Amino acid sequence: MRKFNMSYVRRVGALEDSFLGSGLPYGTARILYEIGLGAETVQDLRTRLGGLDSGYVSRMLRTLESKGYVALDRDPSDGRRRLVALTEDGLKQWDDLERRSEERAHLLLDPLTQRQRDRLNDALATADLLVRAATIVIDPVDPRDPMAQEAMGRYFAEIGDRFGFTVGDEGFGDDPSLRAPRGAFFVAASDGAPVASGAVREFEGTGEIKRMWVDPSWRGAGLGSRLLRHLEAEALRLGHRVVRLDTRDVLNEAIEMYERAGYERIDRYNDNPHATHFFRKELG
Amino acid sequence: MRKFNMSYVRRVGALEDSFLGSGLPYGTARILYEIGLGAETVQDLRTRLGGLDSGYVSRMLRTLESKGYVALDRDPSDGRRRLVALTEDGLKQWDDLERRSEERAHLLLDPLTQRQRDRLNDALATADLLVRAATIVIDPVDPRDPMAQEAMGRYFAEIGDRFGFTVGDEGFGDDPSLRAPRGAFFVAASDGAPVASGAVREFEGTGEIKRMWVDPSWRGAGLGSRLLRHLEAEALRLGHRVVRLDTRDVLNEAIEMYERAGYERIDRYNDNPHATHFFRKELG
DNA sequence: GGAATTACCTGACTAAAGTCAGATACATGA
DNA sequence: TCATGTATCTGACTTTAGTCAGGTAATTCC
Numbered sequence A, B: 001m002r003k004f005n006m007s008y009v010r011r012v013g014a015l016e017d018s019f020l021g022s023g024l025p026y027g028t029a030r031i032l033y034e035i036g037l038g039a040e041t042v043q044d045l046r047t048r049l050g051g052l053d054s055g056y057v058s059r060m061l062r063t064l065e066s067k068g069y070v071a072l073d074r075d076p077s078d079g080r081r082r083l084v085a086l087t088e089d090g091l092k093q094w095d096d097l098e099r100r101s102e103e104r105a106h107l108l109l110d111p112l113t114q115r116q117r118d119r120l121n122d123a124l125a126t127a128d129l130l131v132r133a134a135t136i137v138i139d140p141v142d143p144r145d146p147m148a149q150e151a152m153g154r155y156f157a158e159i160g161d162r163f164g165f166t167v168g169d170e171g172f173g174d175d176p177s178l179r180a181p182r183g184a185f186f187v188a189a190s191d192g193a194p195v196a197s198g199a200v201r202e203f204e205g206t207g208e209i210k211r212m213w214v215d216p217s218w219r220g221a222g223l224g225s226r227l228l229r230h231l232e233a234e235a236l237r238l239g240h241r242v243v244r245l246d247t248r249d250v251l252n253e254a255i256e257m258y259e260r261a262g263y264e265r266i267d268r269y270n271d272n273p274h275a276t277h278f279f280r281k282e283l284g
Numbered sequence C: 001g002g003a004a005t006t007a008c009c010t011g012a013c014t015a016a017a018g019t020c021a022g023a024t025a026c027a028t029g030a
Numbered sequence D: 001t002c003a004t005g006t007a008t009c010t011g012a013c014t015t016t017a018g019t020c021a022g023g024t025a026a027t028t029c030c
Helices: A002-019 A026-036 A042-048 A054-066 A088-109 A114-134 A146-159 A223-237 A252-260 B002-011 B013-019 B026-037 B042-048 B054-066 B088-109 B114-134 B146-163 B223-237 B252-260
Strands: A070-075 A078-086 A137-141 A184-190 A193-203 A206-214 A242-247 A264-266 A277-282 B070-075 B078-086 B137-141 B184-190 B193-203 B206-214 B242-247 B264-266 B277-282
Touching: A002 B114, A026 A042, A026 A054, A026 A078, A026 A088, A042 A054, A042 A078, A054 A070, A078 A088, A088 B114, A114 B002, A114 B088, A114 B114, A137 A223, A146 A184, A146 A193, A146 A206, A184 A223, A193 A223, A206 A223, A223 A242, A223 A252, A242 A252, B026 B042, B026 B054, B026 B078, B026 B088, B042 B054, B042 B078, B054 B070, B078 B088, B137 B223, B146 B184, B146 B193, B146 B206, B184 B223, B193 B223, B206 B223, B223 B242, B223 B252, B242 B252
Parallel strands: A206 A242, B206 B242
Antiparallel strands: A070 A078, A137 A184, A184 A193, A193 A206, A242 A277, A264 A277, B070 B078, B137 B184, B184 B193, B193 B206, B242 B277, B264 B277
16 A cells, blocks of 8 residues: 555646646645535635644635635624635636646546556545545444434435434434433544444343444445444443344345344344344344 | 545545654655665655755755764765765664554554455555556667666566576677667656667568567556557658567467557568567558 | 766755734624 | 634744755766
8 A cells, every 4th residue: 555655646646736737836726626626614624624724724715815716705694704605717717727637637547548447447446435434433423413313314215214204404303212321323424424324222121223324335345344343332331241133124235244243133022113134142 | 536536645645644743844754765765876866756956855965964864975986976875863764754654554454354455455556557557658768778778688687587598798789770760769667667668670671679578567557569559650750661570489478469469470581599470560 | 188067065045835823703601 | 791712814933845046076078
């Protein structure tokens, strides 16, 4: 991996030079680029760029403003915040950056045959998925948190199992069993969006795993097992020696994953009408 | 590819931060690192780092010297040149950079299963090879040039190895037929080292391709065909409508490549005792 | 042997990138 | 309503990274 880094950065890292040649220094161009990508507030920008100094960002926004590339406006919902947006000229500049970057990528790929390009693409896509997967962090969140709500929303939508009320404004309500002190909810996020979730709670004296969900585009990256290990550790911490869970027959990969993780089939232990398969595992 | 860049640099690019935390600025650390990697002269350093300003490098060497990390010495074989080397302290610093970098890579790979790590490795190795291949430049050089000599050295060493004859170390002399105005020699280089070579000359009124060689670790990256196209174009430029070449039965991949490139088998046209197969192609 | 070239150095500069210490206006919770 | 906190801005800095124009000693070419 380190070898790759060195040679890749040396060759393609020059891709960042495409930011230059636009008349803007690198930092300023990055800001312009992120705005075009959807950053809406100054704060948003700062976090996207990895926590830059606020004064520094402010100054760069000022130069972009004076060049007529971005417009700043007070946020009506919070007067301290400022909204950033590209002007027409700014959009033109952004397109220019895009085009330049695209061109450079083409230039690089030019000497390769189509077959080689395809191979490169595949390799990079694989690497990307794995690197993303490796840098995902699994964090405990309150199930009422918007991230948790979004994850559950996608979980329920996918399972085709709707609650009595509509998904949206009021969310999935608040199931206290999924929170401290007798439960926990975890969300795995990448780039600020939930990509997997899961919960532990207590049920009839033992641990129970609920709401296991992995974003379809992330399946096969080992995220499910990682999350499962997390949930088991949490169940142990909550004092359980056994966890149980239910799932349904159509979720084949999930069932396989549970089996690989050492879960054994048991008889039905609850009255969930949607579940067909039941598992248990001794922890520790 | 651009997508990969963005997400990769965001996550792993931080790998370069490992240069920081060493108390040295990035540029200076890079110099230290390259010396540890084997750069021996100031010139060597400059080319490895992509042609930095000589004054700039000199200054950085001075700070490294004053910190006691590197020692500079006159080159006995050329008094203008200076030899650079790490001191004991410098070596310690270098190890530290290595360790830090290694640690960071491990931290990233930690959450992955062994199977995933292997997949990532494969993907990165493939991407690396292809990106390297794409950024190789094929340049005409004089066959007396050190690069050409090195390439030919390896070419002869290899066929010598395989076919059991040796070439003296008096060099390959100067075969004027491989130079202008009736011939040309090409070297493909990556990171300053020759990875492939080939020549065109005139023989009995038609073009002839000689000295086709591709570094073993580079085979299968399409370099041979690229070089061959180059040589054909050159032959055409030199006024030939036909090129011929000879090769040997054990070089299977080479023979396949020639066939794919549109070469047809012909009868022996010279008295090269090592050749067994003969080809020709009409150009244009 | 003298001119040209090469390898490196020095000094004087610039722009970019980033830090730090306040200042200011707005927001929020007790 | 007051203390506290937040989002942004301003000004005064520093460090990096890099450029450019000469200069010196050694080497090569003719």
